[in-house]
Amino acid sequence: MHFPITRGIVFQKQVAAVKAVDGVSFSVARGETLGIVGESGCGKSTLARCVLRLLDPTGGKIVFDGHDITNLSRAEMRPVRREMMMVFQDPYASLNPRKRVGFTIAEPLEVNGIGTAAEQKRRVQELLEVVGLSPEHYNRFPHEFSGGQRQRIGVARALAVNPKLIVCDEPVSALDVSVQAQILNLLKDLQREFGLTYVFIAHDLNVVRHISDRVMVMYLGKVAELANDRELYTNPRHPYTGALMSAVPAPNPALARQRKPIVLQGDVPNPINPPDGCRFHPRCPRSREGLCDVDEPQLRELGADHFGACHLPLEHWPMSEEELKHPAEPSILTT
Structure with missing residues (x-):
């Protein structure tokens, strides 16, 4: 993923490019957690957005569940998007402050035309229970929750359409240590229960070690090392x-x-x-x-x-x- 740098106002000309992700190749097995670590600016979040086609990559190929999704149109991507979701880094910025929690979690169901209004409400209340919140929180606004509770809401939203892959972009970096442990344990429990596959991005090496099966280390847009968690941390x-x-x-x-x-x-x-x-x-x-x-x-x-x-x-x-x-x-x- 190269971001062009242009010069000029009317007739813009590309003069250079920021090589945010350059020649990165990896695979993730079903039910596995791949941790991605590296310092700020190494391309972790850009890579995650390319995987989910939130960014159209400059080159290369993205294969999801055996199908090449690199050049699919927006309409063709819609059924694929049901199977891949994202938990964002900032629990304060990733939720709409003007929308109630019930609407936020139900939105993926509504966009994909899943269930009636009553069924969607029942599904949202079930998800709130799954992530450790009360179904009575359905009508509350995001400002009424703590940071850890907001991140649980983000996890519930990601689970709404029963995805196969969840990309977690530093989901615990903005939280206190005790709350981090709760969210990590929740993610592991949900993985065992629903057979989820995670791509887990973080700065904290101890957090990555706790949750990952394999770890990929990135530096300046490239893969430096890739191994299972025990091998990488001991050798x-x-x-x-x-x-x-x-x-x-x-x-x-x-x-x-x-x-x-x-x-x-x-x-x-x-x-x-x-x-x-x-x-x-x-x-x-x-x-x-x-x-x-x-x-x-x-x-x-x-x-x-x-x-x-x-x-x-x-x-x-x-x-x-x-x-x-x-x-x-x-x-x-x-x-």
Whole structure:
């Protein structure tokens, strides 16, 4: 997904493009939770909106349940949209303050022509109970609820049409820690009950570890690493993933003393003009001149169901400062 940058008022001409998502490829199995992590601006939310066709991708292909939906028209997308829903990040901005909660949750049913008015009301009240709210809240306005309760309303709205896929775009980042746990447990319970598939986007690595089956790490619009949750958290192979893991506080003091924090230098490069070779190489402590700044690493298998895009992956974790800065010769050079 490239966003064009234009110049001119009357005759606009494209002069550059923001490469928000560039060459990202992954799959999600039915009933699975794929966590997506990365710092702000790496393309997580843009990727989510492309998956749901809220944005039309610049290139590539989106396949949902065996069907290519990349070029479907708005009318052709309508029956597909019933099967894919989204829980938005901000529980305060994602609900219309002028509409009652009952109308907000029932709107997907009305748009898709599901049930009579009485059946829709009964369905909304059932959903309110499912997400831990009272059916009596049907006629309340959003301002009468707390942040956690509003996010539960967002979850109820996403469940209204029995979707197969729910994209959760940082659904707990605006909530207190205790409320975060309630929402995460609710999502896991609903997944077991209804067989849901989640794409779960978050900044908090502990949150992603709690809910995800596999985790994908993104950096500047590309996939840096992809593995199951246990493998990624115990044996990160990409230096960027290692830097993220080293920033997570360890509850065990002995474990915390073993870890060497990886402090990245510099800032994230401009997505309008990303660096040649590996996009992470200007900040990578293991970067090697003539390799990382020339050849772009492709996503390759580094272990069983463990993929990374790095010429010089980490051998083990945690690493000493000497090992980190002086990597061994790469066993495989990916060009």
